Amino acid sequence: MAGRLRNPTISDVAKRAGVSVPTVSRVLTGAAKVSAAKRELVEAAIAELDFRPSAAARNLVSRRSQTIAVIAGNTSRYGYAEAIRGVEIAARAEGYTVMITVVESADEDEVDRAIAATLTQALAGVVVLKFDPPGVAALRKIPAHLPVVALSGTRESGIHQAVLDEAAAAEELTAYLLGLGHATVHHVRVPPSRRVDGRTSGWKRALTSAGAVVPAVRDASWDPKSGVAIGRELAADRSVTAVFCGNDEIAMGVMRGITEAGLRVPEDVSVAGFDDHPLAELWSPPLTTVDQDFAGLGSRGFHLLLQAVDGTGDRRFSSELPKLVLRSSTAAPGSR
Amino acid sequence: MAGRLRNPTISDVAKRAGVSVPTVSRVLTGAAKVSAAKRELVEAAIAELDFRPSAAARNLVSRRSQTIAVIAGNTSRYGYAEAIRGVEIAARAEGYTVMITVVESADEDEVDRAIAATLTQALAGVVVLKFDPPGVAALRKIPAHLPVVALSGTRESGIHQAVLDEAAAAEELTAYLLGLGHATVHHVRVPPSRRVDGRTSGWKRALTSAGAVVPAVRDASWDPKSGVAIGRELAADRSVTAVFCGNDEIAMGVMRGITEAGLRVPEDVSVAGFDDHPLAELWSPPLTTVDQDFAGLGSRGFHLLLQAVDGTGDRRFSSELPKLVLRSSTAAPGSR
DNA sequence: TTGAAAGCGCTAACAG
């Protein structure tokens, strides 16, 4: 088979179909009426040549694009990966293509570089995973003329955003633990996106409104192993009977630390996580957690963006309440 | 602040700097010499206007692109997400931008649609995650003129590819288990990308060369929970003392099934996984597995692609041997 | 309904 040197262009199609270039364009875009006869000719030519319109040329002339960018601090962590997947699926269904750009730190230079690289592309809009400081920093740098939606766990005014109401869910989970009879609930936090973190504030709210002591927050990194040491410390403190962790992976680390210290979960200490990671159910004991529909979050975010892009609709928020998943890593306090 | 209606163009910059458009282009691309004086003028104008060259226009005229596409059957599973992250980081370092397109099934129509959408973009090349049937199907559909590299676990001729030599690693792991004293090793397979699967063939090779019986393979889905039922079945068979699972998540499911059946790991049955998932180390007992550097695979794949794109170099393969990680889910066979 | 003409923002020759 003789290798074609270049892709067929619209004028190749026009020539082959015996029509003008604009006519081919019309059947491509569907923007104007074309007689059935010519349309068939054109479609046949397109199929024969395996013609694909050049997005570059289209973007250039129409000043519009069918590409969106997703900006994320990470792409492989569970919640992030799922949210990206949700955006991608929703986008694909609407004929959009997605670019992904990772911003690994909130360092100004790095953020600038990443954003600059992204913005050279012709973009219809941007979805930012505002889950962490890099996400927050990136969001701030997006030029005002570009439609943006943020995906996050805490509602905030002034921007379009899809949220999972983490604070409400964390409050519910903490209240559940208190209801079990625990005097208070300790909290291990994952790196927060800003000063306030939904999971942490919901936890605090529940304790406060129940009149319980609010223990000092312990900070873990994103690495599940960072939970192990914290778990050991917690185990050493005899007053600790319930721990709420910022995510399931940290909860798993904390449980391991507690177990290594010779205590049992949930008999001695109850441990709850957040996210409903696919392995949470298989853990021993199965983890009480909060089911966060990250893929749904991504999908809602994309639709919000689409609305902003084509001006159909004026919704700025889409919020959803994650739901509690009660398993056996939590129980009423024992003798300890 | 008065919203600018459109982005500044190269001619705005030229006007402001008092030079011609091609001169601006020259400083942008660095393709030709420009006097220091004019260069400074141009750079100042670029900064003042916050000008960013349009990738669409550039691609159109130069027939080159700084964008690559990653085609994957999934984006959120551990190995996939890590490989994509590796590609993205390597690409960004070289000034490339990455698009991601998901092909959820090997269904011909779906693959065609996804590829078609991707190919309208101006692409420098494509990286395909050939980890599963959708990946294999997608790879077949990429037009010959586009540089492609496949990421996979099994070396194959005729295409550029970066591989993690799974067969060799699986063979090594199986041999290790046999060396512990197990009469044979059972195998739970994750959905294979084609008829032959590196992990499975390595396992078989080790058994055969040791003269051990090759038990029937059991198939799991990608869902870790699918391992649970298989674990129970395995536990019911008194001849089973060692199990090698296609990935860590399935191994975790299998371990749970075995435990639920009242047996202990590793005293009654040894279980090994594959991939070294971040939670493998925290599992109880910590999982013996094989460390697969998926991010490194992605990075190697990108560099292979880059080589093919700019014609520097003629390497077609990059192979690496994953390494065993021995932990306590495996031990010498007990009394059973 | 259709074609001719213009031009999107940029880079690639080509003179000078």
Next chain:
DNA sequence: CTGTTAGCGCTTTCAA
């Protein structure tokens, strides 16, 4: 070293 001239592949006027 620099400017002028073309033109990438497409969509969008504008007439007919």
